[in-house]
Amino acid sequence: GGCKGSRSSLQLYLSLQEENYTVRFRDPLRLTMAEKLMHALQYESYGGGAAALKHVQVPVPSPKANEVLLKLEATSLNPVDWKIQKGMIRPFLPRKFPCIPATDVAGEVLEVGSGVKNFKAGDKVVSVLSHLTGGGLAEYAVASEKLTVKRPQEVGPAEAAALPVAGLTALQALTNPAGLKLDGTGKQANILVTAASGGVGHYAVQLAKLGNAHVTATCGARNIDFVKSLGADEVLDYKTPEGAALKSPSGKKYDSVIHCANGIPFSTFEPNLSENGKVIDITPGPSAMWTFAVKKITMSKKQLVPLLLIPKAENLEFMVNLVKEGKVKTVIDSKHPLSKAEDAWAKSIDGHATGKIIIEP
Structure with a gap:
């Protein structure tokens, strides 16, 4: 009897082993990825800047x-990340700590979840991760299929990763509140872009020119030639009296301002706006929201419009195609390895980047 019992327990043991074996090796990729650790940077509380980013x-x-x-190939930073x-x-935001920051990524699809129709392993893509969850400062990240688009080989990973927040903000500001037609068929508008050498600004100048606008731009003295090379018709050094007053050298009144700088009160814009001129504020703080409300209530023709980015895959695809066709270029300020991502973070906080700051694993 004892022998029989041990035989059945042996059988049970073997069948368990076999089951364990099949469970373990049914899908080797999924298992190895789920068991695998990756290098990432995270912060555990508010504040602390670059020094608070921990390598984990x-x-x-x-x-x-x-x-x-996605296996990430490039991530770009945006000021909202450190904000x-x-x-x-x-x-x-963030929804919880610890938080792995950054949302704008390019990479290669390694695995797809259930229900994914448009992508397969091996596809090269660009994605916007959710600001709720972040995840960009890492070797791997998960992205929503509906905010992911294919990256053609003509567009490099860094150029693509630079596009989501900055490119889509510029695109939304110009096409929605500003009402510019990017095929150039609309009436010519006069547009001012402040902080034109930054991430959003450098895309806004190029897109406004595609829309046949007359573009006035402000930037620091060292970037004047750079902003002219993007197509701006006139460029102001923001530290000169004319630049600080935002006065167009050719006397233009602005139909729309793509406002990418900080700390300029509405009263500075007002005398420079056309009759129905709009200031589109891409980083609206409390005072901007107050001005927006006052202008609305008083039925003022000149308006301040706070912009809240709503990322859409079709807009991202549109931007990727403009880069592919050479109609828009991504300008890269600097590239940093993931092992030194805190340097990139510090550079973004410093606020003087020309174009986009990129991190590569």
Whole structure:
């Protein structure tokens, strides 16, 4: 009897082993990725700037339904990333600590979650990750299928990763509140772009020129030639009296201002606006929201319009194609390895980048 019992327990043991074996090796890729650790940077509380970013080893995330797992090739930073860390968008963002920041990524699809139709392993893509979850300062990230588009080989990973927040903000500002037609068929508008050498600004200048606008731009003295090379018709050094007053050298009144700088009151814009001129503020703070409300209530023809980016895949695809066709270029300020991503973070906080700051794993 005892022998029989041990035989059945042996059988049970073997069948368990076999089951374990099949579970373990049914999908080797999924298992190895889920078990694998990756290098990432995260912060654990508000504040602290670049010094508070910690290098960590964390599990590679798994794609849920309608998500893709990406092996990242490039990530670009946006000012909103460090503003979230600083606590400027609390209590909404980040959703929880620790937080792996950054949202604008390019990479290769490694794995697709259930229900994903448009992508397969091996596809090269560019994605906008959710600001709620972030995830860009890492070797791998999961992205929503609906905010992911294919990256053609003509567009490099860094050029593509630079596009989402900055490119889509410029595009949305110009086409929506400013009403510019980018095929150049609309009436010619006069447009002012402030902080034109930065991430959003350098795209706004190029897109406005595609829309046949007359473009006045402001930037620091060292970037005047750079902003002219993007197509701006007239460029003001913001530290000169004319630049500080935002006066067009040729006397133009602005139909729209793509306002990418900080700390300029509406009263400075007002005398330079055309009759129905709009200031589109891409980083609206409390005073901008107050001005927006006052102008609305008093039925003023001149308006301040706060812009809240709504990222859409079709707009990202549109921008990727403009880069592919050579109609818009991404200008890269600097590239940093993931191992030194805190240098990139410090550079973004400093606020003098020309174009976009890129991190590569």
